[in-house]
Amino acid sequence: MTVARFWRENSSRYNLVGVKCGNCGKVFFPPRTICPECRRLSIGKMEPYKLRGEGEVFTFSIVHDAPSQLELQKPYIMAIIEMTEGVRITAQIIDCDPAEVHIGMKVRATMRKIREEGASGIIHYGYKFIPVTK
């Protein structure tokens, strides 16, 4: 794949930039061109909106059979995180014992390497989540 394919997603993948509907105020991640609630009323009114990066685990799985590019990371925790803004994000949880993860666990976003395309290909970075320690 070309670099452009991934580069164009960088603001969302690096900085958790979604959008906020200028009509109803609902937040979306990843960005959408149109709000599914307001539809045409939202055209041209979807503004970039950076998430705070805090949320809690809505559900999770421990992945044992991994795709080839993530082979060295297994077993890893995959989760759907409910962010404080109300949107949900599918991402890995790291720096956490798989036995410790649970529904409702507080997490926050951090930037990590996601995958790499072979020995000389693109190295992809993006968000993963870590437990919030009190």
Add this chain to the structure above:
Amino acid sequence: MRDVAIIGIGDTKFGELWGMSLRDLGITAGLAAINDANLSGDEIDALYVGNMSAGKYVDQEHIGALIADYSGMSKNYIPATRIEAAGASGGLAFRQGYMSVASGATDIVVVGGAEKMTDVGDVISTEIQAMAADQQWETFFGATFPALHAMIARRHMHDYNTTRDQIAQVAVKNHKHGSLNPKAQFQKEIKLETVLKAAPVADPLKMFDCAPVSDGAAAVVLCDMDKAKKYTDTPIKVLASGQASDTLALAHRKNICEFKATSVAACRAFKQAKLTPNDIQLAEVHDNFTISEILAIEDLGFFPKGEGGKATENGETELGSKLAINTSGGLKARGDPMGATGIAQIVELVTQLRGEAGKRQVTNAKVGLAQNVGGTGATSVVHILERVN
């Protein structure tokens, strides 16, 4: 809309069919269906083919023309169209064929589904399946297709106290049904412990919670009901066809324990058929994972939300009960060659409704339902079939 009948069916065995290519599979099933319908071939007005990802699996696109050509139809120049909706490709192809005949645009249509999955390795094959999910925002970050379903299972267990044993029972039941189906990929019964002690894939799901990687094809012939008697004594009527879509990514749905696309598609189909879930005697549902069958039997209205696991554990979905689910063995035991699956479900229902299902025959089968899902419920298609004589 005209009434539409199924007048012919054909399929291949499902499994690791090393000797057969994609086109071999498609043609074998297609010719069997045409033969079953007593057609010469000249009567066929159009061909629809369900196929998810031949481009990825065997480096071949343009599947409509390919199958028409190798079926010997190139001299008739028939319209041949490939339909794709991930795992629901077959069911959607069937719906296109149905609407084509119902509209009066065509009289006789062949609908096939085929997938050749074993020409790539296991890991690659699983990665291709995951393309049914949101590649940019789910799989890129490491969510495998089993992991997405495992997250549904985890939440279902959390919200409804569904147990790991109840989920595992789906696999036990479907392997039992598969043992009665000579076309099934797995024809061996398994024990509950086999499922529970299998290698973990995506916790809480294990190896035996997942449908296998399969090669296979299936085909049916659809005909205007008024002309159907000319070809068969046992036309099976397509009572209803419902389809719905939902968000591509699982995370974007409020409730991940319900496939809203299934409940809406089912609602539309029941309305068209003027029936309720109580009228259904047998159903082929999309059990690509054990948890998927639990969701399906709830979303189709057979059991209240949250009680699918309990119903399965109590044997209420087994052959011999009031409602037999996945008599073919389902995707779990019959096999799951993506594009072929939705058509294979129809083939099973027709076999049952004709009374030709042998050891797995549902007594006095009159009305059956098929539910075919794409991705993690982003597409769902529901068909209801009825024996008319």
